[in-house]
Amino acid sequence: MLQRTATTVENVPLAERTFRIRLHVPEIAAAIRPGQFVMLRLPGTTDPLLGRPFALYDTVLDNQQRPVAIDVVYLVVGKMTSLLAEIHEGEAIEVWGPLGNGFLDLDQPKQVTLVAGGIGQTPFLAYARQLLGQRGYGGDPARHITPKVTLYYGIRTAKLAAGVEDFERAGASVHLASDDGSIGHHGFVTDQLRNEKPPGPWIGCGPEPMLHALMKLAKEQGKTCHVSLETPMACGFGVCFSCVTKVKTPDGWDYKRVCVEGPVFDAACLEMSG
Numbered sequence: 001m002l003q004r005t006a007t008t009v010e011n012v013p014l015a016e017r018t019f020r021i022r023l024h025v026p027e028i029a030a031a032i033r034p035g036q037f038v039m040l041r042l043p044g045t046t047d048p049l050l051g052r053p054f055a056l057y058d059t060v061l062d063n064q065q066r067p068v069a070i071d072v073v074y075l076v077v078g079k080m081t082s083l084l085a086e087i088h089e090g091e092a093i094e095v096w097g098p099l100g101n102g103f104l105d106l107d108q109p110k111q112v113t114l115v116a117g118g119i120g121q122t123p124f125l126a127y128a129r130q131l132l133g134q135r136g137y138g139g140d141p142a143r144h145i146t147p148k149v150t151l152y153y154g155i156r157t158a159k160l161a162a163g164v165e166d167f168e169r170a171g172a173s174v175h176l177a178s179d180d181g182s183i184g185h186h187g188f189v190t191d192q193l194r195n196e197k198p199p200g201p202w203i204g205c206g207p208e209p210m211l212h213a214l215m216k217l218a219k220e221q222g223k224t225c226h227v228s229l230e231t232p233m234a235c236g237f238g239v240c241f242s243c244v245t246k247v248k249t250p251d252g253w254d255y256k257r258v259c260v261e262g263p264v265f266d267a268a269c270l271e272m273s274g
């Protein structure tokens with residue numbers, strides 16, 4: 001894990017209360033892989049004292065195709081994210097990472113279905129590019145893993161849809177769902193999934209109730225399902241045990257730290273999957 005002070009390149013709105021911040025931090029950009037995350041902290045303040053975890057949205061390449069910056073997309077929900085929205089170009093942010101395990105290996109599937117709820121689309125842009133063989137990450141060369149990536153993306157209302165064009169540009173086919181019917185399918189993304197039963201594996205990220213519904217459905221359908229958890233975290237690198245989740249083991253149950261052994265888990269191992 002590296003700890004660096006990054007310079008903000010830009011911090012732009014993508015949707016209602018949703019921003020994309022670009023941080024110039026070449027060593028972390030070169031090392032990080034899809035599904036991993038970074039902890040961000042504002043320097044010179046003790047409120048909030050602790051860093052906050054954010055998924056890699058994507059890395060940014062320079063003219064020589066070297067990764068030099070990372071993009072993070074965040075929804076303003078509380079203290080840190082409100083302050084983050086006030087950051088300007090040139091300002092410093094403390095970044096440590098890469099953290100977590102990243103997405104799990106898949107066995108050359110014909111299609112991968114990504115399922116996002118709320119701000120849960122953020123880990124999927126780099127992953128879509130990796131799966132489609134457009135980019136290698138963490139020093140690996142680009143490699144085709146699947147010819148087709150579909151993103152099912154559920155939000156409360158149309159104004160919260162963030163980054164849809166980025167996914168389309170990356171070559172993913174995007175299916176939107178909204179609770180209020182203002183965009184896409186009217187209803188929960190998991191209901192849309194139940195109706196359309198897209199080919200698997202299914203990879204999910206979003207609020208717990210959505211992940212519960214996804215894992216239950218995947219189990220009924222006999223699908224491989226991996227989920228990226230957004231459990232609140234204090235340290236982010238394995239020392240405080242504030243982030244544990246219960247997992248099945250051959251001997252019964254155990255607790256795993258989401259920040260180190262996750263955030264991505266095979267749903268078949270999680271207690272949440274029933």
Ligand SMILES: Cc1cc2nc3c(=O)[nH]c(=O)nc-3n(C[C@H](O)[C@H](O)[C@H](O)COP(=O)(O)OP(=O)(O)OC[C@H]3O[C@@H](n4cnc5c(N)ncnc54)[C@H](O)[C@@H]3O)c2cc1C
Pocket residue numbers: 037048052053054055056072073074075076077078079080081082119122123229230231232233263
């Ligand atoms: C591995 C990982 C990756 C993440 N990636 C992203 C991302 O890419 N973009 C993004 O916007 N957010 C992401 N999150 C969630 C993000 O860390 C929280 O939104 C952030 O910590 C909120 O900080 P805050 O100081 O603004 O809010 P706080 O003032 O700390 O909290 C505001 C409210 O949000 C609740 N809250 C805080 N953290 C979480 C959480 N993790 N889940 C549910 N409720 C929470 C609090 O209980 C409180 O009610 C991720 C979380 C994890 C664990």
Ligand code: FES
Pocket residue numbers: 232233234235236237238239240241242243244257258259260
């Ligand atoms: S956040 Fe401290 S152990 Fe996971």
